[in-house]
Amino acid sequence: MAGENIQFREQLKKKGYKMTTQRQAILDVILQHEGEHLSTEEIYELVKKEHPDIGLATVYRTLLLLDDMELIYKLDFDDGCNRYELNRHKDDHRHHHLICTQCGGVEEVEEDLLESLEEQILKNYGFIVLNHRVKFYGYCKKCSENSPKKAGQD
Amino acid sequence: MAGENIQFREQLKKKGYKMTTQRQAILDVILQHEGEHLSTEEIYELVKKEHPDIGLATVYRTLLLLDDMELIYKLDFDDGCNRYELNRHKDDHRHHHLICTQCGGVEEVEEDLLESLEEQILKNYGFIVLNHRVKFYGYCKKCSENSPKKAGQD
DNA sequence: CAAGTTATTGCAAACTTTAGCAGCAAGGAT
DNA sequence: ATCCTTGCTGCTAAAGTTTGCAATAACTTG
Numbered sequence: 001m002a003g004e005n006i007q008f009r010e011q012l013k014k015k016g017y018k019m020t021t022q023r024q025a026i027l028d029v030i031l032q033h034e035g036e037h038l039s040t041e042e043i044y045e046l047v048k049k050e051h052p053d054i055g056l057a058t059v060y061r062t063l064l065l066l067d068d069m070e071l072i073y074k075l076d077f078d079d080g081c082n083r084y085e086l087n088r089h090k091d092d093h094r095h096h097h098l099i100c101t102q103c104g105g106v107e108e109v110e111e112d113l114l115e116s117l118e119e120q121i122l123k124n125y126g127f128i129v130l131n132h133r134v135k136f137y138g139y140c141k142k143c144s145e146n147s148p149k150k151a152g153q154d
Numbered sequence: 155m156a157g158e159n160i161q162f163r164e165q166l167k168k169k170g171y172k173m174t175t176q177r178q179a180i181l182d183v184i185l186q187h188e189g190e191h192l193s194t195e196e197i198y199e200l201v202k203k204e205h206p207d208i209g210l211a212t213v214y215r216t217l218l219l220l221d222d223m224e225l226i227y228k229l230d231f232d233d234g235c236n237r238y239e240l241n242r243h244k245d246d247h248r249h250h251h252l253i254c255t256q257c258g259g260v261e262e263v264e265e266d267l268l269e270s271l272e273e274q275i276l277k278n279y280g281f282i283v284l285n286h287r288v289k290f291y292g293y294c295k296k297c298s299e300n301s302p303k304k305a306g307q308d
Numbered sequence: 309c310a311a312g313t314t315a316t317t318g319c320a321a322a323c324t325t326t327a328g329c330a331g332c333a334a335g336g337a338t
Numbered sequence: 339a340t341c342c343t344t345g346c347t348g349c350t351a352a353a354g355t356t357t358g359c360a361a362t363a364a365c366t367t368g
Contacts, residue, residue: 013335016344017346018334018335018345018346019334020333020334020345020346021333022346023346040324040325053347053348054347054348055347055348055349056325057325057348057349057350058348060324060325060326061346061347076230080323080355080356081323081324082324082325096271098275098279100281107279107281109275109279111274111278113270113271113274116267118290120267121252121263121290124265125263125295126294126295126298127261127292127294127295127298128293129252129291129292130255130292130293131290131291131292132289132290132291133289134286134288135286135287135288136272136275136281136283136286137283137285137286137287138282138283138284139281139282140279140280140281141279141280141281144280144281144282170314170315171315171316172314172316172363172364172365173365174316174317174363174364176316195354207317208317208318209317210355211318211319211355211356212316212318214354214355214356215317215356218356234326235354235355236354236355
């Protein structure tokens with residue numbers, strides 16, 4: 001759990017950003033609530049317990065930053081607000097997400113296997129791929145063993 | 155192109171909803187602009203040309219409805235607004251998006267090439283993939299020919 | 309085709325997220 | 339430890355999206 005903090009500091013420094021008590025506090029809350037899909041407002045309320053003076057805008061900005069750094073991952077459950085989840089596989093952005101449309105759970109896949117696709121994209125479209133975001137929707141093992149329904153979306 | 159209209163009417167009836175001139179007008183605009191990733195505001199402006207009295211909230215609600223029915227798909231390009239695209243290939247896997255971090259432009263890739271990855275996911279994780287969302291971030295042809303800068307993120 | 313039922317609309321207010329700005333604080337250098 | 343540069347914060351306003359409600363329009367039934 002301390003690993004994320006150190007890594008966070010290093011990534012910030014590398015990009016010329018600064019570590020602040022607010023950012024620390026927000027990351028702490030996220031780490032303490034690993035596994036929950038907290039919304040921005042929920043994170044704001046939790047952070048306020050220790051830091052009552054923090055501004056909501058700061059929470060929004062920090063979450064954006066953490067998402068950029070891929071320390072957290074923005075989820076879209078179509079419930080009218082942004083929700084985030086801790087991303088345990090830090091600097092390696094080469095992983096994908098499996099989103100179960102039944103239970104809402106999110107798993108991660110280590111395999112990448114997109115190199116050939118990216119080469120083809122460069123060849124056919126002249127587009128240089130620097131990064132990617134891949135989400136697979138379907139049924140996780142548990143749910144598919146129980147009761148498969150119909151497909152869901154982003 | 156008329157197929158979508160008939161299909162839309164039938165789906166509405168099946169769910170006990172009603173066809174209205176507003177819904178018709180909004181669907182028409184989307185059909186007429188297939189291939190563009192229109193935002194809610196853009197759709198609103200286009201619809202207003204023929205139906206000046208339509209309310210913005212109606213456009214929001216109708217797009218939500220069309221998204222529920224999977225006649226359109228909501229896209230998240232992180233540009234601060236909802237964008238939608240027509241869903242031509244129902245049940246079919248969809249194309250990928252190339253997002254230029256320099257100019258913000260969005261292209262589409264027709265190739266899929268994810269079957270082998272999805273098989274591997276089923277084998278290793280027991281996860282049944284029904285659909286996927288793939289975004290590639292980088293430099294489009296034009297931007298990379300001009301001035302390649304530094305890497306961008308989601 | 310008129311009447312009744314009920315979903316839908318437009319408006320406005322509420323809510324969520326982003327942007328601009330002046331003062332503040334973090335990190336590096338002295 | 340102090341100064342200095344520059345990013346960061348909190349506030350507020352604006353932009354984007356959703357919700358509540360009374361009036362309206364669409365489908366059903368007779």
